[in-house]
Amino acid sequence: MDLSLSTRTVGDRTVVEVGGEIDVYTAPKLREQLVELVNDGSYHLVVDMEGVDFLDSTGLGVLVGGLKRVRAHEGSLRLVWNQERILKIFRITGLTKVFPIHTSVDDAVSATD
Amino acid sequence: MATVELLFSALPNHVRTARLVAAAVARRAGVDEAVLDEVRLAVGEACSRAVGLHVSNNVSAPVKVTLIEDEKKFSIQVADEVPHGPAAAQRNGRGETSGAVLDDAAAEEEDEMGLAVISGLVDDVEVKADETGGLIRMSWPTTTAAVLP
Known part of the structure; x- marks a missing residue:
């Protein structure tokens, strides 16, 4: 399955809905999307990963890159998912401590901490 | 005995194919369903790494994935043909620009x-590299009897 991306604005947050597989082939598309959003002035991002079936270290690298970019503008990057499947790679790499992780988009959009 | 061998051009879009093939063969070999996601992820990581090495070193040879089914374990070997070791490092270091050095650092x-x-992810893993290339070997235990056709 290829990668699907769509964005919408909720208040001062931009929600990026991601679906499919994020790997060495598709990750550059996600990187482009995040870079474009930050360049356009969206510094508070919520990446909804509920529709993601697969995520590898290349995808993690893109998310970390996105986090660095928004932090440079005192922004935030929050992740949303409920599935165990992609949690393992976050645990192995210790990135569960780096990203705020939420179980719903509503929760992520209203979070302020 | 090698059950399946897969050779693919070092292009990122083929890595998904390698993941799918490895997971399908692992399932048939009797690897636990709960572990198949780990097999997919590990073989994807190994293949992405091999593709990256081939691309950054201009190696035109294909990446080779070997799936081996033994009595009690299932092994995957991912081989690249990028020379490693001090002699190779010295060759790669010659005539680099600062941009290339930065790219290399990111890679x-x-x-x-x-x-x-x-x-x-993998308990049984071995990473080897010499002047002819690198090899990642990983294995997982298989449960009871393999799935019959």
């Missing part, structure tokens, strides 16, 4: 991230 970082994920 190396991704390379190490992939290896870190593999080490975290």
Whole structure:
């Protein structure tokens, strides 16, 4: 399955809905999307990963890159998912401590901490 | 005995194919369903790393994945043809510009991230490299009888 991306604005947050597989082939598309959003002035991002079936270290690298970019503008990057499947790679790499992780988009959009 | 051998051009879009083939063969070999996601992730990481190495070193040879079914374990070997070792490092270092050095540093970082994920995922893993290329060998135990056709 290829990668699907769509964005919408909720208040001062931009929600990026991601679906499919994020790997060495598709990750550059996600990187482009995040870079474009930050360049356009969206510094508070919520990446909804509920529709993601697969995520590898290349995808993690893109998310970390996105986090660095928004932090440079005192922004935030929050992740949303409920599935165990992609949690393992976050645990192995210790990135569960780096990203705020939420179980719903509503929760992520209203979070302020 | 090698059950399946897969050769693919070092292009990122083929890595998904390698993941699908490896997971399908692992399932048939009797690898636990709960572990198949780990097999997919580990073989994807190993293949992404090999593709990255081939691309950054202009190696036109294909990446080779060997899936081996033994009585009690299922092994995957991912081989690249990028020379490693001091002599190769010296060759690569000649005539580089600062941009190329930066690119190499980024590639190396991704390379190490992939290896870190593999080490975290797989209990039985071995990484070898010499002047003819690198090899990552990983194995998982198989449960009871393999799935019959």
